[in-house]
Amino acid sequence: MNRRQFTAALAALPAWSAHGVAASGTGTLVMAQASEPQSLTNALSTEGNIYAISSKLFDGLLSFGADGKPQPRLATHWEQSADGLRLTLKLRPGVRWHDGKPFGAADVAWSVDEVWKKYNARGRTTFATVERVDVPDPLTAVLRLSKPAPYLLSALSSIESQVLPRHLYEGSNPLLNPRNAAPIGNGPFRFVSRQRGSQIVLERNPDYWDAGRPQISRLVFRTVPDAASVAAALETGEVQLGAVALADVARLKANPALQVTEIDEPYTCSVNALEFNLDRPVFRDPRVRQAFAHAIDRGFILKNIYHGHGAVADSPIPPALREFYSRDVPLYAFDPARADALLDAAGLPRNAQGTRLTLKLDPTPAAESVQVAQYIRSALARVGVKLEVRNQDFAEFVNRIYTRRDFDTAVIGGNSGPDPAIGTQRWYWSRNYQPGVAFSNGTHYASAEMDRALEGAQTELDPARRRQLYLQFQRLAQTDLPRIPLIAATRVVVSNRRLRNFINSAEGLYGNFADATIQPA
Known part of the structure; x- marks a missing residue:
């Protein structure tokens, strides 16, 4: 959904009620979460x-x-x-x-x-x-x-x-x-209890500053690690809101009891990318990084893993950040022959088994990221690069990438907005290389020219000049290629059709749910 459709979508969200709750909007909303946060x-x-x-x-x-x-x-x-x-x-x-x-x-x-x-x-x-x-x-x-x-x-x-x-x-x-x-906190809901590995319960704050809100009495965040189980729980009504495997979206959309909402706004937009550990000598040659880019069919990833929910990413800034996005950057078309030639030119011939390199690939612990990693392993094998995909829990992934730096390549996504200085810059600014700080400049990319562009855009008050600095940033990022943008993903959630107004701002699911109601069947 784009900005023009967003307001209409809010108004169009139908109403509902769970478990025979009265039309006043009180009741319990159960939301499925794939994993439980530490904090x-x-x-x-x-x-x-x-x-x-x-x-x-x-x-x-x-x-x-x-x-x-x-x-x-x-x-x-x-x-x-x-x-x-x-x-x-x-x-x-x-x-x-x-x-x-x-x-x-x-x-x-x-x-x-x-x-x-x-x-x-x-x-x-x-x-x-x-x-x-x-x-x-x-x-x-x-x-x-x-x-x-x-x-x-x-x-x-x-x-x-x-x-x-x-x-x-x-x-x-x-x-x-x-x-x-x-x-x-000071928001519309108060913390009640937490059962580790099971659920987190919040209740309505009766002293909330916005009189009459929230309109739901309890929020339960239930941990459901398996995406197929989330889909089943939505179908039975056990949960009323959740993210599902993208392969299940079309089937659930046909269910008259459910509604699919797709969100692509500055506060929720993201770019999923393949990152290189630039402290590894092999990746200091840009031809190797360019070869990886030519070996990957991002259209295949969009169609078969993301099921069309998003767009092929050709820049570190996603299209949702409309005032900054540009496609006037070096592009890397799917071209395995070109990838082979670049690896040859970089002095990485195949051995007797046809292998040039043997490396590790660590995906973020999420279903689509793991599938993307498995595809990349297959794609790179065709040009002589052998990748071992390692799976781990979230805490170990963060520790491996950002503290121990024990990785070669990684599949990582992250919020790119609501402004490039907030969401996108962190991946590319040399001063944001901070071991131990998650989702920072994990590649250890450092470029004085890049720093000048980013730091200039940080402080430029003139919108036109600021846009030009971000155009320069995108061209530099796609020339140096410390990370390969893969997919600009949209966020897809499925809800019971009787849930109304749970999205009331550009923050999407990260809004405060003060306006959410549960209406009668």
């Missing part, structure tokens, strides 16, 4: 499976509409100075944390300085230019910047910049605080 506070973690839960517990300073423009949430008014060096936020009065303590500007200032800039993989970059946060009164926070940051407003959702309660964290190591596992 429930995404201010301190960028695990992909954390956001759907954490965003219900914590409201963002801002939300974002279908047009991508900011909307009030915990901040009711905002103003940027003409020179881009000051952002003033006026906060909503009467907001309280779930323990009854008042929320205010002191929480914002502490979160910027002590959490986002220190411990968040994306926030360390996003808020790097924030020198200090002034608190002239309890409901005003003034961010003072050393350089302009034109993307900063886009970063103030709960997804990107979750404010934590200072009174529960100050004086402790935030990473070790027990509240990460049982959060005290």
